[in-house]
Every structure is written in structure tokens, then in C-alpha cells.
Amino acid sequence: MMNHFHLKAASVVAALLAAAMTVLGIGLLATPANAADIPGARISISTTSAVTQQWDQVDLTCEWSVPDNSKPGDTFSLQLPAELRWFGSSTFDLNNKTGQTVATAVANPQGLVVFTLTDFVATHPLNVGGACNFTTQYAVQPGAGGSTQLNFYVGSTVVRVPVAVNGPCTVNCDPAGPTSVGKAMWWSDPAQTELESIFYMPAMTSRTNDVVITDTPAAGMAIDCSRVTPRVGKNLNADGKVSEPYDDAQYPATVDCSPQKVTVSWKGLPKGEHVELFVVTPVTDASLDVYQNNGTVSIQGRESIVGAQTRRTNAGGSGDGTAAPTPTPTPSTATPTPAPSTATPTSTPSTSTPTPTPSTATPAPSTMAAVAVTTKQPSAQAPAPTVSGQLASTGAQGPGVLLVAAGLLAVGSLLAYAGARRARRRSH
Template sequence: MKNKIHLKTASLVAALLAVVMAVLGLGMTALPASAAELTDAEITLRTESVVSSQWDQVDLTCEWSVPDNSRPGDTFSIQLPPQLRWFGVTSFDLQNPDGEAVATAMANDSGLVVFTLTDFVAEQPLNVGGTCSFSTQYSVDPGDSEIEELSFTVGSTVLRVPVDVQPCTSECGPSLPTEAGKAMWWVDPAQTVLESIFYMPPMPARTNDVVITDTPAAGMEIDCSRVTPRVGRVLNDDGNITEPYANEQYPASLDCTPQKLTASWTGLPEGLHVELYVVTQVTDPALDVYENSGTVTISGEETPVSAQTRRSSGSGTGNGTPTPTPTPTATATPTPTPSTATPSPSPTTPTATSTPSPSASTTTPTATASATPAPSPSTATPMPTATPTATDEPIVVTTEPLVAGPTENPSEPAAEAPEEPLANTGSQGAAFVFIAAALLAVGSLLAFAGSRWSSRRSH
């Protein structure tokens, strides 16, 4: 009885394992092929940017290509050097002339730019390549060097791109502004936030009243929680006010809405420096140019100021060609020309010639007729039949196609170069299904053995 229970349990376990393995096999068979990193993609980088100070913009262009028959989802990448940070939109398409995306580019905060091929290459897998362009910022102080090479990592290759660095060599201290002005720049690489500064010369009179107005154009709004007035006498190396500040001694009066800001000071002493920092949020990301204007009034003298900042975006092109369709070569089947058979000559029937009888004379002799009898058909001697030559054979025309035999021993067909297998092609699923079938067979044998044991025990 125990053996019977053990056989039943074993057969049930085998059947359950067979079901599990079959499900796993079918699931793995349905898995798509994994994408590959194209370490042999070719990329050429160029720049004509000149760097003179920290945060200067460095524009880069590239030419790229990937091996033939690359697949959708395959990737290649560019790692920016530590001196540069990504600047601009973090993703963009590389399109063909018809607007179809051949690849997409995505940049992360570490400066890694990953290009991913789209479904376009499935239909046009040959000669896939194009161009790209994007902007970065020089994030470190250029120092005193005149020429510096930037090292970009492309797959397992390091590309060195020279950048023209022209740092200050004389009178490099902070320069004091001689008139009021305004500057504006992007705060984040995604280009969603702008910051601007109003600057002006040191206060010219013994006592001065200052009023600043800021009016952003369409597509921008002032963030009133991020307005920073500064007053002081000490400047840093960039010419901006640094600690110790005199903000509490000479506080600013602020009147702010998303569309307009007014900041005012009264009784500022001679030689004091005044700055105003304003942060604006982008409300229309579709614009290419963002403008911000305002006025600076010192002791009743008003100076209009403005600033403009362009959006820097990545872009690129791409294209490919489809696999040519082989043109079949039509093999003409020769139509045999029927030969004209030479007819065999018909036998000539001989004609019997009669010998004329002599004329009768006065003496009646016995006339002897000597006639040559005509041969009867039964005894006629047939003419010999001519032996036909090769050209006398009749040609038999058949409607079946002619099969031309080889004129020489055929060579073995050239083996096709095996394609590089992907990380998962679904073949593992077939193995699971095979194992499931084997387990199911084992379970069936165990169940059969159990039934046989049960029948013996009952007898």
C-alpha cells in the first residue's frame, strides 16, 4: 500500500513539474530578443567653441554610423568628460528627411548620452548613420592653460577633442560696471528655469535712491519666492557682491507679481554696490528665445536694461537604406526544333515488256511467242530497304521541361556567415518544453506502474 501511495505521489509531482516547465518554456519562447550595445559604432566629434571662463557654452557636433543589420533597441553612447556638463534638453530624436526617428538620444546627469536605434532600422538596416549636435557647459575654471583636450568615452574608445581655452592673462581682477545692465542665464540643463541679475556702478552721490523694475516677456513668470537683493562693499573675483552683506542695514522694499517686480532702496551711501537677482520660471517651453526687460533708476536717472537667452537644444539626423531584393534570373528552356524526316524511297514496280510477234509469211510456220511474263504480286521481289542514318530518325517532341545536367561536378554551397546570437533568442524555451515533455512521460510511467501494483495487490 505504501508503494502505491509513493508511486501516485511521484507521478503527481512529475506531472506538476511538467506543467511548470512547459509554462516556463512557452514564456521564454515568447520573450523578445535582447538589445545589444554597439561597441563598434563609429562616432566623430568636433567643436569650434572658445572657453574663456567657467560656465562658457561648448557646442559639439558629431557624425555617427552603426554596423549594417543593427537591430531596433541597439545602443551606442558618448560619455562627456568631467570638465563639461550637459546643457539643454535631455532627449531628442535623430530624424531622416521625412521626419522619421532613426534613433533617439537621452542624456543623464552624469553626462552619459545614450543613442537608441528605433524600429526604422528593421526595414532599412544598411548604411545607418547621420549627424548630431548638442550643447554643454565648461564647468570648471579654465586656469592658465591656452589649449586643453577634452576626452570623450565612446564605447571602449577615448576620443580627444581640442577646445580653445583663452583665460584672462592681464587685469584679471573684477571690473566695475560703468553703467547699469542686466544679464540672464539658464539655471538647469533642462532649461526650465532662468536667473537674471541687475547690476550697476557704485553709488555716485552721498545719498542715493534706487528703483529697479523687472518685466518678463511672454513665456516666463517671476518666482517671487526667489528674489534676492544684495547690498555691500566687497566684491569677489567675478565682480559680484560677497560677504559681509549690508542687506539688513539697507533693506529693499519688494513689490512682486508673476508679471512684474519692483525693488527700491532709499538713502544708499556713496560707493555702495547694489545687485538684484531674479528667478523666472519658463511657462512656454516651445519658444527659442526668452527676453526680460526692465529699468534701473539711480537718483532719478533712469536706464532701460534688457537680456535675452536662447534655448539650446540637441538635434540630429539619421537615415538608412533597405536590403536590396535579389532579382531572379529567368532561365529560358530551349524549344527543340523538329527535324524534317527524309522519306524512304518507294519500291519501283517493274514493267513487263512483250516481244512483238513476227509478221505472217506465206509459209505458215509455227509462231513461237517469247513474251516476258509480268511478275505476280505474290512473287514480286521486294526492293531492298535503305538503312536509315542518324538524321533519318524522327524527333519526338515532349511537353515535359528539359532538365539540363551539370557539365561538371557541383561544388558545395558556400556556408552563410552565422549571425551573432542575441542575449536571448527564445531557444531556452524549447529546452524547457522538452524537459516538460520528459517529466510528463515519467509521470505517466509512474502512474501506470502504480495502477499495475494496485491490480496485483487486489488479486
């Protein structure tokens, strides 16, 4: 009885294992191929920008291509050098002239740009490539001048790009400060979600001076009143801006601020004092390409209108491909098999010794020989294209799993049969 129980249990376990392996094998067979990195992708990069100081803008252009027969979902990447940080839109499309997207690109904060091919390459697998353009910022202090080499990484390939560097000032470099009233504005973050402005003016010339600055940003941005920074002082740094020690406590500013307008005023500033005002304006409408910020500067009642405009920097590019030619079938050269004659020969009675009439029909060739000839005829279709790059996983291990499952099922059945026979013998 105990042996019968063991045989029955073993057969049940084997059957369950076989079922599980069968389901697993079917699942693996149904698993789609995974996207692959494209080792043969190529990107060439160039720039005409020159840098003078940290955070200068560097505009770059590129040409890209991938091997023929790359697949939708396959990717290739571009890593910025440590000297640059991505600046502007972090996603963009590479479209052809009719607006079809050939590839998409996504840049992360670490400067890695990943390009992904779309379904377009399934129908246009040849000569896939195009151009791209994007903007970066020089994230470190530049060298002494001349040129510096930036190393971009495309997969495992290094692309070296020279960039001109304007060295620091060495002659007549004492900062004189602004010579006129003005305003400047720039993006304060790589994602371009907020802008920063500076109002500047020459040093005070009168014995005592009253100054009033107003800032009224246009639609698409609003003033952050917690980041309005007035600044007063006698010293300037190498960039011509007010530097420490500041005189803010000695000559405090009066600030009246709302998201649409800020007014900052000083009274009784002495001759030789420099005045600046920094204003941060977060973007409220990210769909705009251009942002405008206007204001006024009044010194001793003389008012000047100032303004600044900043454009959004956008990455973009193009792409295209060529459809694979349709193979032209070659007519078969196999000799057709003539149908055997069904006519019944008619004999003519004769009193003389009959002379057999030779048959004029051509003997029918063997149909087996015709099949063999046809089988050996080379195909007229074009040879299958060779896929370059890393092959994707296709789940080809599925049939092996099914064979194992079938074996386990057979073992389980034999064990069940043996258990049943042993039970019958014991019952007799």
C-alpha cells in the same frame, strides 16, 4: 498496497513536472529577442567653444554611425567627461529629411546619453548614421590657459576632444565694475526650468543717491518673490560684482513684488556705493525658444530702459539609412523532363519476315535524377547578411526543454502503467 500508492504518486509527480516543463519551453520559445548594445558604433565629436570660467557654455557637434544590419531597439551610448555637465533638453530625436525618426536619444543628469535605434532600421539596415548637436557647461574651474583635453567615452572607446581655455586675467586685472547701466539673464539650472537676472550699474557719483529698479518679465516666466536679492557694497570681486562685506544692513532696500513685476528702491546711497539686483524667474511656458525680460533703472531721477534675452539651448541631430537591395532570382537550369509518349505503335502485316522498326522516341530520363540535379543546384539568392555586434537572446533553449518534458511525460506514463498492473494482480 503501499508500493501501489508510491508508484501512483510518482507517476502523478512526473506528469506534473512534464506539463510544467512543456509550458516553460513554450514560453521560452515565444520570448522575443532582447535589444543589444552595439559595440561597433562610432561617434566623432568636435567643438569651437572656448572657456574662461566655470559654467561657461560649451557647444558640441558629432557624427555617428552603426554597423550594417543593426536592429530596432539596439543602443549605443556617449558618456560626457567629468569637466562637462549636460545642459538643455534631455531628450531629442535624430530624423531624416522626410521627418522619419532613425534614433532617439536620452541624457541623464550624470551626462550619459543613450541612443536607441527605431523601427526605421528594419527597412533601412545599411549605412545607418547621421549627425548630432548638443550643449554642455564647463562644470569646473578652467586651468591656466592654452588647451585642455576632454575624454568622451563611446562604449569602451575613448574619444579625445581638445577645448581652448582662456586663462585668468594677468595684466590690468583690477575690477573696475560696470561703466553703464545694464541687465543680463542666464539659465540657472541644467534642465532650463528657470532663469536668473542681474541689474547692474556704475558706482554712485553723487553725494547722496536714490535708486529705483523695476523688473517686468515677458510671457513664459514669472518672478519668484522669495528669491529677489538686492545687494549694496563698496568692494568688487574679480568678475566686477559686489563682494563682501556687504552694506545691505546699513542701506536696506524696499521691495514690492508680484509674479509679474518687482520694484526695489534705495534712498540716500553715498558716493562710491555699488548696487546690484538679482531676480529668479521660473519658466511657466516651456514651449518657448526665446525668453525676454525688460526693466528700468532710475538713478537720481534719470531712468534707463534695460532688457535681456535668453534662448533655450536644444539638442538635436539627423540620421538616415539605406534599404537592402532586393535579390534577383536566377532561372533554374535544370533540364525539363519530357513527357513519355502515350502513342501505341501500329504494326503493318507483312508476309515476309518482319523487320523490327527502330523507335525514334528519346528515352525519358529518370525523375529521381532530375530531383537530385535540382537539389544540388546552388541558390540564386543573395547570401544571408552577417549581423555585426552582440547577438540577442532568441530563446533557442526552448526545444531542449520540450525534449526533457517529453521524457518526463513518458516516465510518468510508464510508472502509471506499472502501478495499474500491480494493482490488478493484487486484486486477483
